[in-house]
Amino acid sequence: MISETNIIHNYLKNLTFNNKSSLKLNDDVYYDVNKKIIFSTDTFEEGTHFVKSSNPNKFVKKIFRSAVSDILCKGSRPMVYFLSLSAPKITHKWLNSFCNELKKESKKYGLFLGGGDTVKSKKLSISISVIGETKTKPILRSTARKNDDIYVTGNLGDSFLGLVALKNKTFSIKFKKFFINLYEAPNLPLKFSKHIYKFATSSTDVSDGVIRDLENICSASKCGAKLFFSKIPFSKQALELSRTKKINLYKIFSKGDDYQILFTSNSKNRKLIKFISKKNNTKVSRIGVITSKNGVQMKNGDKIDNLSSIKSGYIHTF
Amino acid sequence: MISETNIIHNYLKNLTFNNKSSLKLNDDVYYDVNKKIIFSTDTFEEGTHFVKSSNPNKFVKKIFRSAVSDILCKGSRPMVYFLSLSAPKITHKWLNSFCNELKKESKKYGLFLGGGDTVKSKKLSISISVIGETKTKPILRSTARKNDDIYVTGNLGDSFLGLVALKNKTFSIKFKKFFINLYEAPNLPLKFSKHIYKFATSSTDVSDGVIRDLENICSASKCGAKLFFSKIPFSKQALELSRTKKINLYKIFSKGDDYQILFTSNSKNRKLIKFISKKNNTKVSRIGVITSKNGVQMKNGDKIDNLSSIKSGYIHTF
Numbered sequence: 001m002i003s004e005t006n007i008i009h010n011y012l013k014n015l016t017f018n019n020k021s022s023l024k025l026n027d028d029v030y031y032d033v034n035k036k037i038i039f040s041t042d043t044f045e046e047g048t049h050f051v052k053s054s055n056p057n058k059f060v061k062k063i064f065r066s067a068v069s070d071i072l073c074k075g076s077r078p079m080v081y082f083l084s085l086s087a088p089k090i091t092h093k094w095l096n097s098f099c100n101e102l103k104k105e106s107k108k109y110g111l112f113l114g115g116g117d118t119v120k121s122k123k124l125s126i127s128i129s130v131i132g133e134t135k136t137k138p139i140l141r142s143t144a145r146k147n148d149d150i151y152v153t154g155n156l157g158d159s160f161l162g163l164v165a166l167k168n169k170t171f172s173i174k175f176k177k178f179f180i181n182l183y184e185a186p187n188l189p190l191k192f193s194k195h196i197y198k199f200a201t202s203s204t205d206v207s208d209g210v211i212r213d214l215e216n217i218c219s220a221s222k223c224g225a226k227l228f229f230s231k232i233p234f235s236k237q238a239l240e241l242s243r244t245k246k247i248n249l250y251k252i253f254s255k256g257d258d259y260q261i262l263f264t265s266n267s268k269n270r271k272l273i274k275f276i277s278k279k280n281n282t283k284v285s286r287i288g289v290i291t292s293k294n295g296v297q298m299k300n301g302d303k304i305d306n307l308s309s310i311k312s313g314y315i316h317t318f
Numbered sequence: 319m320i321s322e323t324n325i326i327h328n329y330l331k332n333l334t335f336n337n338k339s340s341l342k343l344n345d346d347v348y349y350d351v352n353k354k355i356i357f358s359t360d361t362f363e364e365g366t367h368f369v370k371s372s373n374p375n376k377f378v379k380k381i382f383r384s385a386v387s388d389i390l391c392k393g394s395r396p397m398v399y400f401l402s403l404s405a406p407k408i409t410h411k412w413l414n415s416f417c418n419e420l421k422k423e424s425k426k427y428g429l430f431l432g433g434g435d436t437v438k439s440k441k442l443s444i445s446i447s448v449i450g451e452t453k454t455k456p457i458l459r460s461t462a463r464k465n466d467d468i469y470v471t472g473n474l475g476d477s478f479l480g481l482v483a484l485k486n487k488t489f490s491i492k493f494k495k496f497f498i499n500l501y502e503a504p505n506l507p508l509k510f511s512k513h514i515y516k517f518a519t520s521s522t523d524v525s526d527g528v529i530r531d532l533e534n535i536c537s538a539s540k541c542g543a544k545l546f547f548s549k550i551p552f553s554k555q556a557l558e559l560s561r562t563k564k565i566n567l568y569k570i571f572s573k574g575d576d577y578q579i580l581f582t583s584n585s586k587n588r589k590l591i592k593f594i595s596k597k598n599n600t601k602v603s604r605i606g607v608i609t610s611k612n613g614v615q616m617k618n619g620d621k622i623d624n625l626s627s628i629k630s631g632y633i634h635t636f
Contacts, residue, residue, distance in 0.1 A: 021398065
């Protein structure tokens with residue numbers, strides 16, 4: 001078994017020829033300082049990244065926002081996207097619905113379609129690449145500093161509960177629609193993202209789960225992190241399910257697909273962040289602190305756990 | 319059945335919001351005049367774009383050159399590439415060989431890896447996106463003019479014969495290795511491509527077959543074309559097979575995968591093109607002329623045939 005991380009660091013990094021714009025493949029983006037662009041590409045497959053392809057209403061928002069999220073979380077402006085569509089037999093009805101969804105999404109986030117490729121395939125697979133414009137230097141993963149505060153926007157875990165509800169038809173919980181909607185159409189912190197260049201020292205989006213994504217920051221920035229479980233943000237709905245013992249919050253907070261922004265900032269910015277959070281009507285929670293130790297720790301009551309994304313997040317293995 | 323062309327023109331074009339950089343999806347590239355970049359993306363699947371994935375030596379050159387070719391044929395410089403790797407279980411041996419091939423290819427064509435994505439999948443599928451730098455305006459498909467000469471570099475049909483030889487183990491022909499090699503490692507006209515901005519009015523690469531690719535120029539430029547079969551360039555090897563009646567050249571010249579450059583130019587540039595062709599040791603053949611009629615015609619001896627890519631080239635249908 002070979003992990004994604006192993007492939008990137010032991011094989012692919014070597015192919016960058018140490019060009020600075022590749023950011024040592026430590027980030028989710030490519031950054032060309034001369035052209036003032038950043039670039040990100042994501043591939044989405046039926047069964048892995050979304051449940052079913054039959055109804056575009058149910059997956060286009062998710063994959064489009066996931067692609068745009070990589071640019072937004074860097075404090076950059078998504079400019080243009082490219083679509084590679086590998087598809088089996090499709091109908092005009094499906095195409096109509098697929099394109100209508102894309103149209104609405106791209107209008108919402110201010111992008112246009114720049115080009116792409118269409119290929120006949122046995123299974124639906126879609127790659128979305130996005131070029132973003134950077135007025136200021138994008139916020140990278142590699143620039144967190146010791147004692148920085150760690151923040152996350154929105155709530156964690158709702159999207160995962162949506163996925164569970166979708167996959168297990170017998171899993172009947174209250175607020176089922178609420179969770180499924182957040183899985184199929186994650187709420188990106190668009191307005192707030194436009195301000196993060198003012199205070200964030202490092203950032204990423206929460207796609208593979210907050211532990212895994214925080215590990216990415218720590219490994220790129222050569223630092224560790226300590227989280228406080230009491231500060232992890234959950235929705236009212238998730239909290240209510242937890243109170244009635246339907247779910248264990250400690251088991252779901254780092255399952256991924258939240259597409260919120262995880263960032264670090266110097267403690268002197270606390271007031272500013274509160275102010276901007278309020279002004280943009282965006283929930284922002286201070287959940288931990290950057291340390292000089294390796295790895296991610298979690299303070300949960302009196303206990304301190306060493307966390308590992310291998311158990312709690314999503315990593316592709318081959 | 320829905321064709322690729324139908325999908326592009328009736329569905330996807332609508333998503334460009336008429337942004338000029340999208341070039342109405344009439345070209346294989348996106349062109350941002352302010353950033354001075356062009357961008358192209360291609361997806362390659364086992365069984366469709368290459369025969370087998372088990373040995374990277376046998377397919378990496380082909381797909382890499384196919385991706386780079388889109389930029390070269392525009393007279394632009396390929397700068398950086400991005401790799402989306404959807405793969406089933408892979409071994410360290412395979413990864414080593416895959417990355418070694420990529421390293422050699424990217425050195426040869428002057429690119430570096432900028433980033434990408436890795437996804438676990440049931441079948442190998444690889445997307446390669448390339449950003450190219452444009453010092454001068456890239457040569458588009460939409461700018462051919464009536465009475466322009468039509469040119470193509472290299473030879474046509476060899477790559478197709480290689481594919482036939484690979485697929486039919488019983489198909490025993492002389493020069494089998496020669497043809498297979500051109501299928502697996504097409505010879506891009508790299509040196510010559512650096513000069514085409516000096517004389518080409520329009521251009522494309524020959525990927526889907528010369529008729530289909532010429533139709534793309536004609537439809538984008540709102541013109542027609544007349545080809546002369548006697549001028550179509552073939553290798554010595556293909557000509558010898560044809561003399562011994564093993565193959566019919568008229569049936570193979572437009573089967574695609576040649577990755578040569580097809581371009582148009584004003585007749586006043588004939589001497590210049592001959593000179594640059596000689597200086598760069600690149601075979602360049604004048605094969606026809608742009609007309610005001612619709613469609614592509616072929617003069618074959620005394621006969622004039624109306625050609626259609628539906629029979630002779632490669633079009634994805636869904």
